[in-house]
Amino acid sequence: MSNAISIHNLTVQFGKKCILNSIDLDVRKGETLAVIGPSGTGKSTIIKVLTGLLKPTSGSVKINDEEVCCFSESEWDNLRKHMGVVFQYSALFDFMNVKDNIAFGLRRHYKVGEKEVKKQVEELLTLVDMSGMEQMMPSELSGGMKKRVGLARALAMQPDIVYYDEPTSGLDPVMTMNISKLIRKTQKTYGVTSILVTHDMESVFVAADRVAMLYKGDIVALESVDTIKNSKNPIVQAFINGQEVTGEDKNEQ
């Protein structure tokens, strides 16, 4: 299977602080790769680099076989039309209702009539189980509903790649499971390639095909969901079991 995203020797540094330390990562077309790891290890930084919001210090990033590190803003804009991002705090435009939020990209980039916009918004709201809520404002929605509208908005332009930045953070276990199933459903329905940044292992087991574990700017494990559960890597085991990584674990690794 060919790669939708290839990251090679990617380094991101802020001053003297190294966030990502020369990492290599490939994401195959149509798969969902979960990036797990403790807070502050650079998980969201990967998404920022892959969406052009952050220029890496060095390294190579290829999306659909195109080197994107030296892209201009207009080249990024062309690429971004084929991407969707679900933000950690949803990032819905708070001055627009649900319908306008979802239709934003469609209206801006495609000459789509209002009838077609209405139809597509209804379809997407059905997919995320929020039919009939077009006129609600973001301030009237619960955390889980906001995440689902965020997902519908990310899918509106029929992207090839979807990035999920902590999509289940702050949600109750039932809603976490619903969102995780929705991520899986999206992958199966639309065949999208996805990167799921999370530290929620339940979500990983439901939604992902492979898992990359990031620890202090390095990828310490890259395995399938089934094998990572029984990984011999002490850092991975400590993380999955909710324990702190000790110096001993690091040495063993």
Added chain:
Amino acid sequence: MKVFEIIGGSLIKMSETAGGLSLLFVETLYHLKDISFKDTFKQMALLGADSLPIVAATILCTGMVFSVQTAKEFVELGASSTVGGIVAVSMARELVPILTGVVVAGRIGAAIAAEIGTMKVTEQVDALRVMAANPISYLVVPRFVAIICMMPILVVFGNLIGDIGGWGVAHYYAGISTFSFTNSIKTFAEFYDVLGGMLKSCVFGGIIAIVGCYKGLNAPNGAEGVGLATTASVVLSIILIFVTNYFLSILIYV
């Protein structure tokens, strides 16, 4: 050594802000081609029309105060026939444009910085970017054009209100006749005085929009960051308006 460090640090920060503002201004001019008229008209209603009452109240009082300070003295000196002209010219050239600028900076500049700052700290600006919508063409351009278009209208309206305020006080407080007041305006004031004020107000409008948007787009994280950006936007806009006003006055009227 510490003094030099502080001075150096401040200079670097000032140059950074000046560079950022200039860059945003140039980018805004570049993105004028992507203007959305629908968004711009919406902003014109929000930013311009809604400012009318506060501009009117401020300038009405200023016109009245100006008349209080001049009318009685001029009557005693036998120069009552010049009061209308003096009020009208000083209002048109300096007071109305600068007061409108200050009021709009406090009301609109702060609102712009707070709105865009909130969007920035809640990742809505990032959301715009990843949806291939340039934040400058979507957020800055409509506000920039809207304020530049609305400021001269506010200034014309302000001149009218200020002169009415001045006439009211001159007539009822100092006993200057309406004919004398209006005749004085006709004699001393020229259309160029009002036009100059309108031109100045366009520049002030541009300053308010660019500073408000710049501070909003660069707001530090958190509610405190938005508050700081809002305050900084008002302070910087007002300082720049006063400094620019000096040079514009020389350029236009001297």
